[in-house]
Amino acid sequence: MQKKSERQIIGFFFVLLFMGVMFVQLSGHGKSISTISSATSTKKEQAPSLRNSVKPKSPTIVNSYFFTVELDVATASISGVLVVNYTNTENVPLSQLVFHVHPKAFVSYGGDIVINTLQVEGDQLNSSSHQITDTILEINLNATLLPLKSVIITIDFTTTIPQLEDRFGYILSPYEAYYLTNWYPVLAVYDQNGWDRSPYSFMGESFYYDMSSYEMILTVPKTFQVACSLPVKTQVVGVKKTIIYEKVTIRDLAFAASPDFAKSSTTWNGTTITSYYFDDEELEYRGKLATEMGRQALEIYSSAFGPYIWETLAIVTFPGGGGMEYPGLVLIAHNTYYNGSNFLYWEEVIVHEIAHQYFPFILGTNSYLEPFIDEPFAVWTSIYFLEAQNRTDDAKEKTAYRYKVYEAYSLDKGDFKLGSSMAYWTSFGDSLPYFYTVYDKGFVVLKMLENYLGTETFLACLQVIYQTFAGSNLFFKDFTSIFSSVSHQNLTWFFDQWYFKTGLPKLSLTASSQDGLTITIKVTNAEKDWYQLPLPLEIITPFEKLVTTVWINGSETTLSFTLTNKTDSATVYLARNMLLLRTFYQTPLQTEVVFLTPETPLPLISILIGGLIVLLFRKWRRPSLRNFKRRS
Ligand SMILES: [Zn+2]
CATH class of the missing domain: 2.60.40.1730 (tricorn interacting facor f3 domain)
Structure with missing residues (x-):
């Protein structure tokens, strides 16, 4: 006062x-x-x-x-x-x-x-x-x-x-x-x-x-x-x-x-990007470089989603942890500006917070009731930033990290419903269920959606969301309805199971053939409440490669495929290179086809051998009888 x-x-x-x-x-x-x-x-x-x-x-x-x-x-x-x-x-x-x-x-x-x-x-x-x-x-x-x-x-x-x-x-x-x-x-x-x-x-x-x-x-x-x-x-x-x-x-x-702020500025497409950092020689390099990070992020995001709309963007060091977003201004942890600290993490925080300029600032969301249309998007975008720069290894590493931390957490604590409000997350008394579920599971769910639709369609959906809702507020139902309409697919099944339900798929795979032409594949899901997964399936033989998408429903799904050329060796892959929130399924969902020994010819051979034995036995017995009779 x-x-x-x-x-x-x-x-x-x-x-x-x-x-x-x-x-x-x-x-x-x-x-x-x-x-x-x-x-x-x-x-x-x-x-x-x-x-x-x-x-x-x-x-x-x-x-x-x-x-x-x-x-x-x-x-x-x-x-x-x-x-x-x-x-x-x-x-x-x-x-x-x-x-x-x-x-x-x-x-x-x-x-x-x-x-x-x-x-x-x-x-x-x-x-x-x-x-x-x-x-x-x-x-x-x-x-x-x-x-x-x-x-x-x-x-x-x-x-x-x-x-x-x-x-x-x-x-x-x-x-x-x-x-x-x-x-x-x-x-x-x-x-x-x-x-x-x-x-x-x-x-x-x-x-x-x-x-x-x-x-x-x-x-x-x-x-x-x-x-x-x-x-x-x-x-x-x-x-x-x-x-x-x-x-x-x-x-x-x-x-x-x-x-105590020093500052450094650059401009891009009419926007002035200014980095504010504490005035210290050891902080100067990253302090100045932050403007370039901001420029790159705005360039990539404006091209991918829609234009950044404000004339300024401030990137500001602060004493808290990680980072925090505000419209036109992001706060980045001061301790990440030191030269020795992890560069990729520092960069990730900056581009993550700048991604929030889209969700929830240009595109308004109620992130208390629906945190999914906020943080998962920023995590996804911070990895898209790397992919857009062709930094594939960095992107893969960041993707694997998000995936693995949620896998480890969910195996220990269980899976949580992504479609939960902050009231639910606050009730835990610790922030880990929120962070692991909303940031990490949320990201993997978006990544699965991108993989399923293809990156081009995924981005087209985000662009239509931008064109429709920039400047106003949108809700989860708007988000899903645009994804369904732009992709021309009813994606209710996808959001029902990944957003509204809990449970993680746990799949195993067997394959067999009796004649080398027809292959029977059985997929078992140990998590019985998990019911729909469209997954890529490949059958590779020395003569051909069959590629298709199959729907895995419920606890057990049996599929049958007929090959063009008879074979005595084949390998089956299911969900190769896919994220499914339990494991990448690169190795576990690969199996060699078991070729069963044909059963039909066996009884015929037995009958023939049996008949031959009977004939030989009768031929051997008759003379002896005759001999016996002659003696008697
Ligand atoms: Zn964030």
């Missing part, structure tokens, strides 16, 4: 700044930006023209956020005013607005958010008109908001930043840095289930928001560098540094500020 006198000084400063902004605008410098006055007087926010084809929830109306805030390092807090212009694009009247106030999840770590004052259409709300429960702020409107009507909410708030080596937090040593993520009141999404009240997720993501218009005037200490989701329009440096950001249609706003 700031002292009142400080707030008055800051208020006066913003009046001066506001006049400066108006002067810049009237002088014709730069593009027009919405000012505080326009944000409070405009009822409907028109979507700004975009250099892309994103489709917000409504093609012409987006909600808008206008921040005037200051980062105060003395109190490790950020405070100021947020003006939100919300338009009801639902077909029902609304009596309540719902915001997420995620910093409330950090109270036990020293973080918090306090709503100092709250106004609706300029009228101060009394305390009974709004309430915070856990991480949800509910505002009861005096009058119901009819469809297509707008309301302006003005929130004066203070967010306290926890001292944490985390995606939301600050550090003072060995570097000073502040990471402002999920830090302000953000509108919940109103969908077919009403207002989404998903809590903040420490192990997953909390990014289910509508694409909105964002603007910010941010004040920081004058020596600070700031990495932000938004591009800088201009900045004023006096006693402090005030940065005015451009107005951008985006899904969320994050920034990181530090006096």
